[in-house]
Amino acid sequence: MPAERPREHAPPVAAARRRRLRADRARQLADLLRHQVLTGGFPGGVLPLEDALGQDYGASRNTVRQALDLLRAERLVERQPGVGTVVVAEKYPHGLDRLMGLAETLHEHGRVTNEVRTVGPVPAPACVADRLCVPARTDVLYVERLRRLGGLPLSLDLTYLPMDIGADLIGADLENTDVFRLIEKITGQALGTAEITLEAVNADAHSAAVLQAPRGAAVLMLERLTHLCDGRPVDLEFIRFRGDRITMSGQLRRAA
């Protein structure tokens, strides 16, 4: 593997017979290396030499090189003269199993700070009012934050909250505290559930600039409507995570 020459079983599938492109084999190898890069699988953060990788994965030297090129293009590894290929990824795991704020889920990885780009009441458009169960055109609090981990931009968050909670949020320490924690403090109630939608999108020029990412950089976009324990929707968010800085991990079950 990367299946340079897959052996045939009967009945053979026609497609299996044709010679695979090196690009296909390189992608296959890159995916396996990628997992190890992201999970600390290489001791000291240094990848084995190309020859050793070729041996371990039954891949030609050209395939190994092309696979490493793919990881470099993703800014997961770098070639360092005299050292070899080293891990430079700064990608952090965001839990998908429990509803958590960013500072909460990443507390082992560093301090999350928030630059509040704007905060203030705005009349709720119908689509926001509907989801937060307030009358249309009622004021809701709009908060826009650039969130950093270890000083580097991680996400750009656009948040809408009902004004009874929002009014208390304006004077709170938004720079250093998750909105989730503040909502629970203000309401004296724990959060319950959230409906989330995840997408991969290319960053537009302005979002990329704010996130200090290249134009067109892949962004993990999260839309989330969070409810209090009693079911009331209190927090509608549109979050753009820099794709090169976050992974989302969780467990799924087959049974309903």
Place this chain on the structure above:
Amino acid sequence: MPAERPREHAPPVAAARRRRLRADRARQLADLLRHQVLTGGFPGGVLPLEDALGQDYGASRNTVRQALDLLRAERLVERQPGVGTVVVAEKYPHGLDRLMGLAETLHEHGRVTNEVRTVGPVPAPACVADRLCVPARTDVLYVERLRRLGGLPLSLDLTYLPMDIGADLIGADLENTDVFRLIEKITGQALGTAEITLEAVNADAHSAAVLQAPRGAAVLMLERLTHLCDGRPVDLEFIRFRGDRITMSGQLRRAA
């Protein structure tokens, strides 16, 4: 909203006072429109006229135009002469709440067909053997499929399975059947759980070509290790979904 002029509450946050860039307001509006585009919120798939959008969202005409530009760049809407701005997104919801195969989760949206690009046994590299709990260098089945919905590429899936299950898979109808379903049929056992990791990455040139997406297109990358009910890991997958064709939705809970 988009907060052209957020009103101030005491104590004012300094950042709230500064004049917001139109690009910020356009992103804010685009996110709200985007949700409605993806959830069928516009009757007949036609967006209101720019003036009406401006009124509904308290946004200037220039902000509305720029927001629509963002949605067009994402290929979610198009401007049609004499009609206006229409929804052209073909983005389908993949459930994040239950472990499901692609054909299963998308059955309401059309037929999933699989082009088997390669299938055959390969010696398992250590990192695959470890995760599938087979001895290193043992043969495992490698399957590479380009999956289509309604004829258009949706995802490129790289799959590893232990050979006792894999041997029966080779002769199966991989073109028209989810691997999940085949595993359950072959083993006579239901699947149990899967650990998943989701990321947003830019497609490399070759993956983009295979997926018929532009070079650098945002891809939703899913790594998934699936277990049988009895806990045995049987299916390791690396899946690249075209970002413009899939959303992942689910519900998170606050309580552990």
